[in-house]
Amino acid sequence: MSQPEDSFEIRLMQPEDADGTVALYRATYGDAYPIREIYDPQALLRQQETGAMYHVVCMTKDGLVAGHWGLYRTSAPFPSLYEAGHGMVLPEFRNRGLNDRIARYTLETLIPRLGIPAVWGEAVANHLFMQKTCAVAGYSETGIELDLMPAASYEKEKSASGRVGAVLMFRLYQTRGQTIRLPDPYAGILRELHREAHDAPHVYRNALPYAPPEGPSEVQSVAFEGANLARLTIREIGSDLSQILRGKEADLTGDGATVFQVYLRLTDPAVGFAVRTLRELGYFFGGVLPRWFDDDGLMMQKTLHEPNVPGLRLHSDKAKMILDFILRDRAEVTAS
Numbered sequence: 278m279s280q281p282e283d284s285f286e287i288r289l290m291q292p293e294d295a296d297g298t299v300a301l302y303r304a305t306y307g308d309a310y311p312i313r314e315i316y317d318p319q320a321l322l323r324q325q326e327t328g329a330m331y332h333v334v335c336m337t338k339d340g341l342v343a344g345h346w347g348l349y350r351t352s353a354p355f356p357s358l359y360e361a362g363h364g365m366v367l368p369e370f371r372n373r374g375l376n377d378r379i380a381r382y383t384l385e386t387l388i389p390r391l392g393i394p395a396v397w398g399e400a401v402a403n404h405l406f407m408q409k410t411c412a413v414a415g416y417s418e419t420g421i422e423l424d425l426m427p428a429a430s431y432e433k434e435k436s437a438s439g440r441v442g443a444v445l446m447f448r449l450y451q452t453r454g455q456t457i458r459l460p461d462p463y464a465g466i467l468r469e470l471h472r473e474a475h476d477a478p479h480v481y482r483n484a485l486p487y488a489p490p491e492g493p494s495e496v497q498s499v500a501f502e503g504a505n506l507a508r509l510t511i512r513e514i515g516s517d518l519s520q521i522l523r524g525k526e527a528d529l530t531g532d533g534a535t536v537f538q539v540y541l542r543l544t545d546p547a548v549g550f551a552v553r554t555l556r557e558l559g560y561f562f563g564g565v566l567p568r569w570f571d572d573d574g575l576m577m578q579k580t581l582h583e584p585n586v587p588g589l590r591l592h593s594d595k596a597k598m599i600l601d602f603i604l605r606d607r608a609e610v611t612a613s
Contacts, residue, residue: 285343285375287382290332295321297342298332305365309429311503315363324349331359331391333383335366335375343370346379348387348396352499352508352540355571359388361396364407376410384414384448394451395568399425399443408592411446417474418595420445420564420576421603423584424536427504439585440536444596445564445576452477455572457543458484460552463562463575466602467543470565471573484549494518498525500532507534514547518554526558535581538563544572552577561607564599579610 290298295318302315314320324330328350335344347363350356361383366375388396399422400407412418424440454477459467461483468481494515500507507529509522526537539555541548543565552575559579566574586604591597 284338285378286336286338287379288334288336289387290321290325290334292322293340294332294334294336294342295319297340298334298345301342301345301365301367302363304367311427311501313503331387333379333387335370335379341367343367344375344379346376346383348383348391348393352510353397353566353569354510354512354540355568357394357571358568359393359396361398362407364410376406377413380410380414388450395447395449397448397566398446400446401426401441401443402589402591403441405590405592408444408446408596411444412593414448416446416448417470418444418593418599419447419470419474419567420562421589421591421596421600422538422563422576423578423586423603424580424582425504425506439588442585442589444591445566447474447565447567449475449567452567454478454480455544456480456482457573458482458546458548460484460549460575461486462552462556462606466562466599467565467575470599471543471567474565474567475573484546484552486549486553488516489514489547489550491516494521496521496525498529500529500534502533505533505535506538507536508538508540510540511542511551514541514545514551518551519558522554522558530581537579537581539577540566540569541575541577542570542572543575544570548575556610556613559610561610562603 299316299318330347330349333346334342337343344366348359348361351360364376400411422443425443426441428439452475457479492515494517495513497510541551555577560577563576563578566576
C-alpha cells in the first residue's frame with residue numbers, strides 16, 4: 278500500500294538524517310560515485326554547517342530518507358553561485374512526483390531564504406528525468422557537456438552504455454547588466470543563449486581575435502581523478518596562453534584526464550584571442566555560464582576520445598539545437 282503524499286516531510290538534512298542520506302547515495306550509485314565524501318555522514322554534516330553544500334531530504338514518517346536534492350559550491354569562481362543537483366529518489370518511491378516536490382522546495386523556498394543569486398545544474402543526459410524537472414522549474418538550457426561522468430557511476434542502475442553527458446542549466450534570481458564580448462565563431466549562439474538566460478540589459482561587443490598585451494596568463498586547474506575530468510579556469514589572458522595550456526594539459530593527461538573543460542570570462546576584452554587559441558588546441562563550444570565569475574562566462578571543451586554522442590538523450594528542441602552546434606564546431610576544429 279502506497280503512502281499518502283502528506284506523509285512526506287521535505288526539509289534540510291538534520292544530524293539524524295545523515296546515515297540515511299548516505300544510504301540513499303549508495304542505493305543510487307553503489308560504491309562507484311567519484312566524490313568519495315558522499316559516503317561519510319560526518320562529511321555531509323560538515324558540508325552543511327560550512328555552507329559548502331546544503332542537503333534537502335524527503336523524509337517518510339518512519340524516518341527513511343526517500344529522496345534528496347543538493348545545493349553546493351563547485352567549480353565556479355563566484356562563491357555565491359551554487360550548483361543544484363544530486364537529485365535522487367529511492368526506487369520504491371519513484372513516479373510519485375517526489376523529485377518535483379523536493380526541487381520546488383529547494384528552488385522556491387530554500388534558495389530565496391538563503392539569498393543565493395543564481396543556481397546552475399548539470400542535468401545528466403542518459404535519461405530525461407532531471408532535464409524535465411529543470412525545465413518545469415524555470416531553468417534555461419545554456420550548453421551541453423560531453424562525456425562528463427564515467428559509466429561506472431551508473432553501473433548500479435544499469436542506466437548508461439558509456440560516459441554520460443549533461444545539459445547545462447541556469448536559473449538566475451538576481452541579474453545585472455554587463456558588457457558581453459562575443460568571439461566571432463560563437464557570436465550568434467552566445468547572444469541567443471545569453472539573452473534567454475538573463476532579463477537584465479546588456480551591451481554586446483565583438484571580441485577581436487588579436488593577441489592581448491604582453492603579460493603572463495594565469496590558469497588554474499582542478500582534476501576529478503575518479504571521473505577522468507579536468508577543469509581549467511583562465512583568470513588572466515596573456516600572450517603565452519597556448520604555452521600555459523599545453524603544459525597544464527600534459528600534466529593533467531599524465532594523471533589520467535581524458536575530458537577537459539575550460540572557463541573564460543565573457544567580459545574580458547581578450548576573450549576573442551583566448552577562443553582562437555583554444556580552438557587551435559582542439560577545444561570547441563560548450564555553453565554560456567551566467568554569473569560564473571559573477572561576470573558571465575563561456576565554457577569550451579574537448580575529449581581525448583570519441584565522445585559518447587549516441588548515448589545522449591535530450592528533452593527539448595533547444596538542447597538538440599545546442600548539441601548540433603557543438604558537433605559542427607567540433608568537426609570544424611578537429612578537421613583543421
